Amino acid sequence: MQQGLPRMTARVLTCLFVADAGSLTAAELVQHLQVSPASVSKAIGFLESQGLVLRQRDERRRERYFVDDDVWYRSTIASAHGSALIAETARQGVAVLGRDSPAAARLENIARFSDFISESILRAAEQVREILHVKPVPDSGGHAEPDADRGEDAARPPGGPVKG
Known part of the structure; x- marks a missing residue:
């Protein structure tokens, strides 16, 4: 929750992290957490959109949700791409407003900041991935x-x- 996840989403993610197999079905998550299937479904949807959880069908054709060794890497890369998109959008705003306006100057600073953060995150994620995969x-x-x-x-x- 300290990372900005809603309480139920954090509970689902934590449940997957502590499962020995690193994966559970929706029914297993409902049972472990004592919550409704709808709560699990909503949390899983959000976690998938953030790249924190993957979905796969098992041999019984049930969907299993899992985390693997690359979960933080994928999530971090998605975050970096989000920052790059902010930079791109801010630069479009600069073009619309004209370079000489105070609002355009703010948008250009946002774009420069977001570019720097995105590039730094991507570089750091690659470095950490190399270290952790040794x-x-x-x-x-x-x-x-x-x-x-x-x-x-x-x-x-x-x-x-x-x-x-």
């Missing part, structure tokens, strides 16, 4: 060793020091 390579004794081919400490857990 998997430990087991040595012959079954212990994790750094991946020498990548030149990184592959055994480093996410959130640890980043080598630059």
